[in-house]
Amino acid sequence: MGDQPAYVVRGATMACTCGTHKRRINLPESHGSYVNGKPMMNEDDYSPENVPYFGLCASPKMAGGEIIYLIDEQGNNIGGPPCMPTIFNKWLMPKENAKVDNKPALTTQSFLKCAMDGEIFFVSDGQHDSD
Template sequence: MASDNEEKYGVIAGTAINETEKGVKDTVNTINQTVTMAERVGGFLKRDIGNEIDWLMLSPEEKAAEKEKEKQEAEAAEAAAQKKKDDDKKAADAEAERIKELQKSYIVHTAAITCSCALHESYVVVPVGHGEFIHGIPQLNVGDSKPEINIRNFGICNSPQNPSVQENAKKIAKDIKDRPKSFTEKVMDFFSKPPEEDVGKDLLKQCVGVCTPMIATEWIDGKEDVLIDGKPALLGKCTLRCTFGGEIKLYTSGQKG
């Protein structure tokens, strides 16, 4: 719908007037924001000066008490930071030890797995066991690597090589291109060639899509001297590679007890 200025002065002149009025309003708003900021800064300065005056009015004993309070607060903060650092180190050490033990463990049905291109964990399963069990749970071998049969999808994938991710990136690029344009952009398009729908690497890295595992190999680094249904037993150190670039690893053994 045409604005009042466009109806009164015509589309081109009216649009120019609208843009000018908008620029004036933006300038006024900027000035108001600057004044408000100055008032706030002035308030901070007043409070700082007030605090300094309050400090000067304290007795030597009160000043000593304040300094002691500040010292105790600083020591408490330092102690809390050190405790967090120590706790983080303990957690990291415990996780490293867990992974070390996992790498030597046999893997069974419903063990958790991770993918470097996924946002969530998934599971490795076996529809029919191979005849070997650990604590009553079917043991797996390196051949249990088939997509959706053994390797359950991870839900969301962020690999730029995934067609689903690429398609979503194209949709975003198209939406950006088709968005309503400002007066300046319209003028620029009039004198230059409009940009094409460009799906760059940066955009792809920020997009996600549906995880559809594409795996054409078996698990790597199984236990060669322990065969499960004729194939090396699956160990926690084994890895798998998705065609879209994701590295799949075991996160748990799946064993209970």
Template sequence: MGTATVTGALAMCSFGVAPSSLNFLPTPKVMIEGRPAGTIADIAPGVNVMPFGMCTSLSNPTVAAATSAALGVLTPMPCMPTIAGPWKPGAMKTTIGGKPALTSGATCNCAFGGVVSMTMTGAVRTTAG
């Protein structure tokens, strides 16, 4: 069982340089503490997962090209999360629209090698199991 994750939660990517907020659309969602709750399927870049400032992964083609142009000096480029699969693990028992609820401790992976993890779930009193 973990704390429910709602709009306004904060996340960080292991290759990002700044934290980012998570956003979950209100319909047809469950509201927790007045904000839409997330599910493991909420991974859309720029909609659910906002950019993490600059990306430092050499697996990101724009970072690799900029680093090459700088004669091998790592050159971060703007982040656009490219989430490769759902958040995991989700809640064991709590579902929203037939999908497991997103809870603290869940992570997802960026196609460029980063691991995205939550630093704050946004919910204060509500847990999901």
């Protein structure tokens, strides 16, 4: 993605340091700001509607719980506790001087902290991803 952070739009790919699967950020309703024709995101876009689960969770905090089985990105059958993001605070490191719906815009440097010790970060900005 280069050295410069890019604005994040709906459909950008995210990953979690404790998760097994990448997911796309969702935005049910646009804030009215766009980059390359795609809706931009802001620091308050961290609800379960925006940030889904990331497959299985490798956090030690999830040990001893329910086990489910999924196919990983290489086609292997893997098992472990299901990811259930528990997020209490907005995105960290947004672009303070760029507003989306009067709130700081998300960039590829923005990240979330999950209560299960995971860090959710952007793998792509979504600007040039196909929908």
